[in-house]
Amino acid sequence: QSALTQPASVSGSPGQSITISCTGTSSDVGRYNYVSWYQQHPGKAPKVMIFDVNNRPSGVSNRFSGSKSGNTASLTISGLQAEDEADYYCSSFASSNTLVFGTGTKVTVL
Amino acid sequence: EVRLVESGGGLVKPGGSLRLSCVASGFTFRNFNINWVRQAPGKGLEWVSGISTISSYKYFADSVKGRFTISRDDAKNTVFLQLNNLRAEDTALYYCARVGVWSAYSFDDWGRGTLVTVSS
Numbered sequence: 001q002s003a004l005t006q007p008a009s010v011s012g013s014p015g016q017s018i019t020i021s022c023t024g025t026s027s028d029v030g031r032y033n034y035v036s037w038y039q040q041h042p043g044k045a046p047k048v049m050i051f052d053v054n055n056r057p058s059g060v061s062n063r064f065s066g067s068k069s070g071n072t073a074s075l076t077i078s079g080l081q082a083e084d085e086a087d088y089y090c091s092s093f094a095s096s097n098t099l100v101f102g103t104g105t106k107v108t109v110l
Numbered sequence: 111e112v113r114l115v116e117s118g119g120g121l122v123k124p125g126g127s128l129r130l131s132c133v134a135s136g137f138t139f140r141n142f143n144i145n146w147v148r149q150a151p152g153k154g155l156e157w158v159s160g161i162s163t164i165s166s167y168k169y170f171a172d173s174v175k176g177r178f179t180i181s182r183d184d185a186k187n188t189v190f191l192q193l194n195n196l197r198a199e200d201t202a203l204y205y206c207a208r209v210g211v212w213s214a215y216s217f218d219d220w221g222r223g224t225l226v227t228v229s230s
Binding site for chain 2 (some may be wrong): 099
């Protein structure tokens with residue numbers, strides 16, 4: 001149950017698009033279409049932004065989108081806004097009915 | 111409105127025990143799997159455990175297997191996480207989280223967490 005690998009930080013200017021990668025293995029990301037993405041502001045509980053690879057919960061901006069190729073999932077934030085500055089975590093269902101989170105990515109809006 | 115409220119955290123010595131509770135409201139509790147996720151100070155999220163409806167299935171991360179147990183009381187809309195043989199590395203904010211309406215593998219609703227500190 002090793003954590004999924006994410007870049008430690010990603011930054012972009014307002015209005016730009018950024019992409020966060022989430023690399024796992026053939027036992028988690030590569031095997032199941034159950035990747036989720038969470039946004040966490042300081043001192044707050046996480047909030048789900050994407051579920052099952054590319055589905056947005058009701059109320060989440062369509063500026064957030066998800067995809068997957070092989071063992072790597074990605075979250076793209078388009079039209080970057082100041083309020084998007086936060087930590088982002090991916091998660092994936094894994095073998096043995098467990099779940100694994102990514103290492104987390106700090107998004108900075110320049 | 112979905113609400114999850116954790117309690118039971120505190121300061122405990124290595125080797126000690128705690129029982130965390132998560133009281134839910136605002137939805138039909140018995141119909142949803144509930145999970146526990148923890149976050150060590152300044153660190154990332156770590157999935158800890160999950161329990162399915164009617165307690166059919168219980169799952170644990172390798173890091174806590176054999177030391178933590180999970181249970182639920184549908185009559186009280188409550189999930190419990192029993193933490194035994196605690197270690198310093200178990201120090202974290204423990205969140206309970208409800209799976210989503212559309213996916214059993216994402217967590218749509220979270221509590222505010224209860225802090226567990228393991229220190230001598």
